[in-house]
Amino acid sequence: MARYVFGADVGGTTAKIGLLTETGEMLDFWEIPTRTEDHGKMILADVSDSIRAKMKERNIEDTEVIGAGIGVPGAVNADGLCYQAVNLGWENYNVVNEFHSKLKLPVKAGNDANVAALGEAWKGGGKGYKNMLLVTLGTGVGGGIINEGKILTGSFGSGGEIGHIHLVDDEEDACGCGNNGCFEQYASATGAMRLAKRMLASSNEDSVLRNGEFECKDVFDAAKKGDALAVKIAEQYGYYLGKGIAITATVVNPEIIVLGGGVSKAGEMLFDLLMPSFKKYVFSGCSNAKFTLAKLGNDAGVYGAAKLLIP
Amino acid sequence: MARYVFGADVGGTTAKIGLLTETGEMLDFWEIPTRTEDHGKMILADVSDSIRAKMKERNIEDTEVIGAGIGVPGAVNADGLCYQAVNLGWENYNVVNEFHSKLKLPVKAGNDANVAALGEAWKGGGKGYKNMLLVTLGTGVGGGIINEGKILTGSFGSGGEIGHIHLVDDEEDACGCGNNGCFEQYASATGAMRLAKRMLASSNEDSVLRNGEFECKDVFDAAKKGDALAVKIAEQYGYYLGKGIAITATVVNPEIIVLGGGVSKAGEMLFDLLMPSFKKYVFSGCSNAKFTLAKLGNDAGVYGAAKLLIP
Incomplete structure (x- = not known):
């Protein structure tokens, strides 16, 4: 059975989202607008809806998905708490809890710069x-x-x-x-x-x-x-x-x-x-x-x- | 069944050794001289013999021991390789392999300053x-x-x-x-x-x-x-x-x-x-x-x- 994973990189203007295999092959890549109004309360719902739509489009079942990770422009602690993401309007916002409540799949979150480092270590300049x-x-x-x-x-x-x-x-x-x-x-x-x-x-x-x-x-x-x-x-x-x-x-x-x-x-x-x-x-x-x-x-x-x- | 663990801190003059419970209660503590002659090739055998003698003295079986850790005054990488420990006479010496071949129990090794930090995090100023x-x-x-x-x-x-x-x-x-x-x-x-x-x-x-x-x-x-x-x-x-x-x-x-x-x-x-x-x-x-x-x-x-x- 194929195993998929989603990655999202949320910026102040758009969120980039990718569908990857568990070995890191990028199967699909798209962007959605970041809606920052109302303290950014729609952002995670939008990312979640977009992932769900992609799963439907490609007939991917929940059991085939390892989960979804998200990088955000602000400090995020090990429990998923984002202290502040000025560009998104978030303050003391638990990204993991909120994202999981929307997506109903395993989720993780991190600071965007740190998450980019992890990407480079996995598939980029730091591979190996x-x-x-x-x-x-x-x-x-x-x-x-x-x-x-x-x-x-x-x-x-x-x-x-x-x-x-x-x-x-x-x-x-x-x-x-x-x-x-x-x-x-x-x-x-x-x-x-x-x-x-x-x-x-x-x-x-x-x-x-x-x-x-x-x-x-x-x-x-x-x-x-x-x-x-x-x-x-x-x-x-x-x-x-x-x-x-x-x-x-x-x-x-x-x-x-x-x-x-x-x-x-x-x-x-x-x-x-x-x-x-x-x-x-x-x-x-x-x-x-x-x-x-x-x-x-x-x-x-x-x-x-x-x-x-x-x- | 009680579960024990040994810790050794090897310096240029003596090695401090402790017998602890797995929850970090120090049951016994002693020192042995560090023999630095012949590029320090006897040091790990001495620590190992001393641990074995303590196990015999206290009727501790191998199955009751989680293992033994050792801190040494030099850089030690994740594989247990010590690049150089000037005070011990070691150079490109795999502490984990050598110590394990003597002690025949699970072993781990680290730099003494880093290992001391782990001690303080476990039971000292950084507890919790x-x-x-x-x-x-x-x-x-x-x-x-x-x-x-x-x-x-x-x-x-x-x-x-x-x-x-x-x-x-x-x-x-x-x-x-x-x-x-x-x-x-x-x-x-x-x-x-x-x-x-x-x-x-x-x-x-x-x-x-x-x-x-x-x-x-x-x-x-x-x-x-x-x-x-x-x-x-x-x-x-x-x-x-x-x-x-x-x-x-x-x-x-x-x-x-x-x-x-x-x-x-x-x-x-x-x-x-x-x-x-x-x-x-x-x-x-x-x-x-x-x-x-x-x-x-x-x-x-x-x-x-x-x-x-x-x-």
């Missing part, structure tokens, strides 16, 4: 490794720690919040979290842009980046083409990235470190950029971690959500 | 908590992370090596690990002494610490009695302690943080000293961790080694 660190370099820096094949959730669902480890003492700008000098203030796409603008302002050196507006991607593209100032910005970015990863790796000793998110599209040059400071700051016993790029892109969360149900 | 961080403030800073009741071992047995997270950029002295600016260079007893000597040298302020030789304990004692310079040293120590713990807690989100080791004898004043920087640097989602003192002292490793065998 039991101890993995995912570093997602997007608007912020997200993270997920996979320890012996499972998400390190932490007590209050904030395990792996590595974007907010303290990295720099004299930072005057505040991070979104309220602290100053967080890792993500330097290693996110936003951080890279901040570094770029600071360096452009503090020098008169010629650069293609002075030719009007630019984006984070342009900095790395210019560096690849040898633009001297862009190279310096990229090196500075790499310094912070390597340092933050070194500190995290010293705490949890991953076998492989996977870089994902928008900035990771800069590709393997990131490894060269981060390696000097990674090697300088990491504890020797943790220094032989491998580095690779994420492979699943925006689908990682759906894979990981499904994997929550699979031992 | 599934997610705990032990910070051992001794000659160095050791650590152990308990995640969902189990040791976070990491890929190469270096999980929880928090003494070597990078904390300070401009440190000129090298840490024992070869890096500069490691957490333990400030938060260990040695680190506290370094801070004290630096502050004494950089000021002319009167202090009881100027009356001849002093130890780490004297700094905290003097601070308790209101010696102004000692208070400043203690506050500086607390700053670094709180900062290092904040970074670690942001990565793994523990519910309780247990302080052990020699410096922790300074007691609850440490919490007041570290709290300002802990609160300043920790991610908000991890800020409500509790703090407490370790309770098992030097016996933590024996309890934890026994607990390795108990699910």
